[in-house]
Amino acid sequence: MLKRKMLEEIFGSFDQLSYVTGDKLTTDCECGQKVNIEKVALGKMEAVGGVCGNCETLHIRRKKSMKNEHFAEVCKEIIHESMKIMDNKKSEYAVPVDCLINFKRRAKLLETNPGEVIVSDLTKHMDVLIQAAKTGNYRWCWEDEKGEGLKQRIADTINYLQLLAGYFEETNESRKEHQDHNSLF
Numbered sequence: 001m002l003k004r005k006m007l008e009e010i011f012g013s014f015d016q017l018s019y020v021t022g023d024k025l026t027t028d029c030e031c032g033q034k035v036n037i038e039k040v041a042l043g044k045m046e047a048v049g050g051v052c053g054n055c056e057t058l059h060i061r062r063k064k065s066m067k068n069e070h071f072a073e074v075c076k077e078i079i080h081e082s083m084k085i086m087d088n089k090k091s092e093y094a095v096p097v098d099c100l101i102n103f104k105r106r107a108k109l110l111e112t113n114p115g116e117v118i119v120s121d122l123t124k125h126m127d128v129l130i131q132a133a134k135t136g137n138y139r140w141c142w143e144d145e146k147g148e149g150l151k152q153r154i155a156d157t158i159n160y161l162q163l164l165a166g167y168f169e170e171t172n173e174s175r176k177e178h179q180d181h182n183s184l185f
């Protein structure tokens with residue numbers, strides 16, 4: 001990966017960095033501006049990218065593909081962190097409580113079921129992920145001075161899916177009990 005300092009030498013200073021994939025010759029900046037993607041040489045180094053004339057976001061083409069080992073590392077980091085977040089939430093309570101208690105309370109207020117509340121929360125995270133994938137405009141970190149990064153968002157999404165699994169498990173159990181009860185008569 002090219003260092004920011006080097007990129008600044010090539011492209012001048014920029015506010016934000018965004019990655020371009022594929023072989024397109026232009027890219028649509030999040031601000032709406034079209035940016036030309038060109039080959040730029042600096043000594044032996046060669047970079048492909050362009051700076052948005054409107055918002056100064058630097059768009060750079062990334063070609064390197066990810067190796068299996070690297071991918072495994074990323075997965076490990078994300079899963080490890082999402083489990084930590086879940087554990088921290090659990091230990092906020094002094095006594096073991098129903099993991100779905102918050103969703104049940106909100107479901108009552110909204111006159112729906114907890115599963116739908118969880119899915120509704122999930123769509124908020126999905127919306128952010130869709131925008132990140134679509135625009136390539138994201139901060140690949142847990143947290144920085146601007147706030148929550150995309151890693152955090154993915155870990156939260158995983159946890160909401162886990163909670164949804166918990167909801168379906170519980171619902172299915174009581175459904176089974178209900179069926180067993182009915183079959184006695």
Ligand SMILES: [Zn+2]
Nearest residue numbers: 029031052055
């Ligand atoms: Zn722009």
